[in-house]
Amino acid sequence: MERGKSKTHYVPIIAFGLALLLITLPACRGTRRSKSSAGSWTKATVLAEREDHPSKIAADGEAVYFVTGGTIASQRDGTNNVKRVSLKDGAVTIVVQGGKQIPAEMLFVDQKHVYWSDGGGIFRVEKTGDANEKIIANAGQPDEIVMDNENFYWLLWAGEGSPPQPIMYAAKKGGEAKPLTPPQPPTSGLCVSGDFVFFMTGEGLQKIPKRGGEIVTVWRNPLKTPSLGLQQDADNFYFMQMNSSGHAALMKLNKQSSELKQLTGSINHTMEFLVDDRDIYYFDDVPKSGSFGPVALLKISKQGGDPTTLDQGTAGWLKHLAVDSEKVYFTDISRVYALAK
Numbered sequence: 001m002e003r004g005k006s007k008t009h010y011v012p013i014i015a016f017g018l019a020l021l022l023i024t025l026p027a028c029r030g031t032r033r034s035k036s037s038a039g040s041w042t043k044a045t046v047l048a049e050r051e052d053h054p055s056k057i058a059a060d061g062e063a064v065y066f067v068t069g070g071t072i073a074s075q076r077d078g079t080n081n082v083k084r085v086s087l088k089d090g091a092v093t094i095v096v097q098g099g100k101q102i103p104a105e106m107l108f109v110d111q112k113h114v115y116w117s118d119g120g121g122i123f124r125v126e127k128t129g130d131a132n133e134k135i136i137a138n139a140g141q142p143d144e145i146v147m148d149n150e151n152f153y154w155l156l157w158a159g160e161g162s163p164p165q166p167i168m169y170a171a172k173k174g175g176e177a178k179p180l181t182p183p184q185p186p187t188s189g190l191c192v193s194g195d196f197v198f199f200m201t202g203e204g205l206q207k208i209p210k211r212g213g214e215i216v217t218v219w220r221n222p223l224k225t226p227s228l229g230l231q232q233d234a235d236n237f238y239f240m241q242m243n244s245s246g247h248a249a250l251m252k253l254n255k256q257s258s259e260l261k262q263l264t265g266s267i268n269h270t271m272e273f274l275v276d277d278r279d280i281y282y283f284d285d286v287p288k289s290g291s292f293g294p295v296a297l298l299k300i301s302k303q304g305g306d307p308t309t310l311d312q313g314t315a316g317w318l319k320h321l322a323v324d325s326e327k328v329y330f331t332d333i334s335r336v337y338a339l340a341k
Helices: 002-037 072-077
Strands: 045-048 057-059 063-067 081-086 092-097 107-109 113-117 122-126 133-137 142-147 151-156 168-171 187-193 196-201 204-209 216-220 227-232 236-242 248-254 260-267 273-275 279-285 295-301 308-313 321-323 327-331 336-340
Touching: 045 081, 057 107, 057 321, 057 327, 063 107, 063 336, 081 113, 092 113, 092 122, 107 142, 113 142, 142 187, 151 187, 196 227, 204 227, 227 273, 236 260, 236 273, 260 279, 273 321, 279 321, 295 327, 308 336
Parallel strands: 187 227
Antiparallel strands: 045 336, 057 063, 063 081, 081 092, 107 113, 113 122, 122 133, 142 151, 151 168, 187 196, 196 204, 204 216, 227 236, 236 248, 248 260, 273 279, 279 295, 295 308, 321 327, 327 336
C-alpha cells in the first residue's frame, strides 16, 4: 500500500513537470532563433536561401553562380551542385548537377562559360547548363584559378603540413595539365599581368613568365610573419600582411616604384578580399565583440582613408566574395546575399 500511495503522490508532480518543460522548451528555442538572426546582415538582400553550405561564388552582372554541398551526404541528397541565381528575375537554377562528382570550392566565369572542378579535373559548362564537359584531366585539386585569353593558371590545394606544390597551367581550350613552376612553399595568391604570372608566398611576391622560366622575386617580405593573398589592378598589387599577434593588415604595393603602403591595419586573413575599379572589399571582426562575435563586410578606397562598414552579421561559414559593377555578393552557411556597394 505504501508503494501505491507513493505513486499516487508522484504522478501528478511528474505530469506537471513534463507539461512545464513542453511549454518552456519551444519558448527557449524561439528566443534563441530570434537572437541569432536579429540584426544580422540587415542591409543585404537574400538572393537564395536554404542552400546546402554555399561556398565559392562568382558574378557576371547578369547572374550569380555558387557552389553548394561538397560532402558525401550532399551527394546522397542531390545538393552537390553549381547553381545560378538570375539578377533579373531571381530564379535559382542548377547549372551543374554534381551527382557522383563533388564540386570543389573553385569557380570561374567568362562571357560564355562557367568553369568548375571536382577536385581532380577542370570542367566547362555553358551558363545555360548545357554541354558540361571535362576539358582538363589530372588537374590535381585546383584551389585558386586565374586565366588569360589562352591559358588557365591555378594553385593546388595544400593543407597544413602538405608538401610544396607547383603552380599549374593548361590551355583554356582544354588539354594536358602541366607544372609552370617547381614545387613552391605555401602559396596563397595568384594573378596574371602582362607576360607574367605573379604569386604570393610567405616570403614575398614572386613572378614567372607565362611560358615558364626563371622565378624572380618582385618584393621580399622582410618580416618573419607571412604575406597572404593577392589581388591587383593596373597599377598596384594588394595583399595581407600578418603580424606577430596573429592579425593582418591590408597592404598596397605599387607595380612601378615598389612603394609599400598600409591601407588598413585590420583585415580577416581567413576570408577573401576583392578589388574593383575604386575600392577594396573585405571582411573583418567587429571590434570588442569577442572571438565569436559578428563579422563586418567593409570597403576602403584604394587610395586609403577610413573604411566604410557596408553591413555586419553572424560569422558562420563566411569566406567567399564576388563583385560586379553594382553590388558585392557573399555566402554564409545557407544563404547567398547581395549588398549595394
